[in-house]
Amino acid sequence: MDTTLEPEAGPVLSAGRRWAALAVLCAAVLLLAIDGTVLALAVPALTASLAPSAEQILWIGDVYSLALAGLLVPAGNLADRFGRKRVLLIGAVAFGAASLLAAFATSAEALIGARLLLGVAGAALMPSTLSLIRNIFPDPVERTRAIAVWSTAFGAGSAIGPLTGGVLLEHFWWGSVFLINVPVMVLVLISGFRLLPESRDPDPGRFDVLSAVLSMAAIVPLIFAIKHLAGYGPDGVALGCLAAGLAGGVLFVRRQRRLDAPMLDVGLFRAPAFSGAVAANVISIVALTGLLFFFSQYLQFARGLNPLRAGLAELPATLASMVVVAVIGVAVTRLGRGRAIALGLAVASAGLAGVAAAATGPYPWLALALVPIGLGIGLSMTLTGDAIVSAAPPRKAGAVSAITETANELGVVLGIAVLGSLLTAVYRARIDEGAPAAVRDSLGSALRVLPAGSPGAEAARDAFVAAMRTTSLVAAGLTAGAAVLAWALIPSGRSVR
Numbered sequence: 001m002d003t004t005l006e007p008e009a010g011p012v013l014s015a016g017r018r019w020a021a022l023a024v025l026c027a028a029v030l031l032l033a034i035d036g037t038v039l040a041l042a043v044p045a046l047t048a049s050l051a052p053s054a055e056q057i058l059w060i061g062d063v064y065s066l067a068l069a070g071l072l073v074p075a076g077n078l079a080d081r082f083g084r085k086r087v088l089l090i091g092a093v094a095f096g097a098a099s100l101l102a103a104f105a106t107s108a109e110a111l112i113g114a115r116l117l118l119g120v121a122g123a124a125l126m127p128s129t130l131s132l133i134r135n136i137f138p139d140p141v142e143r144t145r146a147i148a149v150w151s152t153a154f155g156a157g158s159a160i161g162p163l164t165g166g167v168l169l170e171h172f173w174w175g176s177v178f179l180i181n182v183p184v185m186v187l188v189l190i191s192g193f194r195l196l197p198e199s200r201d202p203d204p205g206r207f208d209v210l211s212a213v214l215s216m217a218a219i220v221p222l223i224f225a226i227k228h229l230a231g232y233g234p235d236g237v238a239l240g241c242l243a244a245g246l247a248g249g250v251l252f253v254r255r256q257r258r259l260d261a262p263m264l265d266v267g268l269f270r271a272p273a274f275s276g277a278v279a280a281n282v283i284s285i286v287a288l289t290g291l292l293f294f295f296s297q298y299l300q301f302a303r304g305l306n307p308l309r310a311g312l313a314e315l316p317a318t319l320a321s322m323v324v325v326a327v328i329g330v331a332v333t334r335l336g337r338g339r340a341i342a343l344g345l346a347v348a349s350a351g352l353a354g355v356a357a358a359a360t361g362p363y364p365w366l367a368l369a370l371v372p373i374g375l376g377i378g379l380s381m382t383l384t385g386d387a388i389v390s391a392a393p394p395r396k397a398g399a400v401s402a403i404t405e406t407a408n409e410l411g412v413v414l415g416i417a418v419l420g421s422l423l424t425a426v427y428r429a430r431i432d433e434g435a436p437a438a439v440r441d442s443l444g445s446a447l448r449v450l451p452a453g454s455p456g457a458e459a460a461r462d463a464f465v466a467a468m469r470t471t472s473l474v475a476a477g478l479t480a481g482a483a484v485l486a487w488a489l490i491p492s493g494r495s496v497r
Helices: 015-050 054-082 084-103 108-136 140-171 181-195 209-232 236-258 266-270 272-302 307-313 315-335 337-358 363-389 394-429 437-441 443-449 455-489
Strands: none
Touching: 015 054, 015 108, 015 140, 015 181, 054 084, 054 108, 054 209, 054 394, 084 108, 084 181, 108 140, 108 363, 108 394, 140 307, 140 315, 140 363, 209 236, 209 394, 236 266, 266 272, 272 307, 272 337, 272 363, 272 394, 272 443, 272 455, 307 315, 307 363, 315 337, 315 363, 337 363, 337 455, 363 394, 363 455, 394 455, 437 443, 443 455
């Protein structure tokens, strides 16, 4: 049964239904996070099957994140307007259908189109999950715990994506990494229809098409520029896209300031607490995504683990992030929000430094270093997300939730682009300039052309480990800087609100 909520009053739901509804939302966000990382392992298999060009391979990977990030703000606004439950369920149907198209694609062009549709459907799903939490849990303390569970699902999905892909590809064809989406989305559709309450903005104003276009004109070129910089360096394409994105952003902000009912209240960013929370959230995702990007390669190429064992080796971080649900209330009560976020980032920074120190040691030391990373990032992501979604009234939950999701997507792209580029640069600097191009390209390609156990292969491994340690220390420094930022900008009253 649907219950349309009053704009400022929380839904009157039993505790059991609230947490059951949260489980539905977490299932959706878990699958979306998995879908963002599961494809990487399937590239060799789908390349053999579909024979895509090098450019098409890039678009198969990039078009999903470009569509997702570009449409988050308009989709959040539409959810506020037409109903967050309705938009989420429509997104679930579309995501399942697009997954079927991707799984059985017979050409590279068809797969690119299916990935584009997956990004559009994901944009409908993501803001609705967080905005529904904003309305389902009116109690501030309970809502903070709910967002902790949501954040854990997001982080866990990113972490187990490669593990899931590895297991599926060992037994099935490449399309199976998309086919697993279908039963989960059917479950989300059925249980969401029964459990989720409906909520919307009762006075949304006119939908401004130009604002939607400008938001996409700002975000899509910016994301593309970052990805292009990572792959090709600062060429004309990257700089042109960067300039176009900045121009689109300026025009979008100017239009929002002139509208009586803006798509996004850009005035929120004038508050140091809000802008500090967004910045800390982005840096948290940068550190987490960067770690997952190079740590998975380290475990498989430098330590010789298969994808399944590598995924299991990363579990300490995921398990530690789950502990946040139990400790977050105490942390906020004792420290206040700003100091708790700063503490989480500082703990994560120490864990990243620990990864650098333990890179050449036995695995148990690495596992111990992963624990503070999962705990610290989980704590900071939860509280920054809570600060962002609590900054606006419940009737605007979809639009403000889109800020969190956009920050997450930007953090993912920056994490891979910045830290991944740094890793590659340090690796190549330690490889002899006369080495074959495949050896200089990456450790994975080096191990394919060099004999196992040869001095060249060992030198490539040593170069990669050194690069991984450097990258971990840089990520630790970024996270420590974010801790200082959170301490200075985000208030620390001795209560959740």
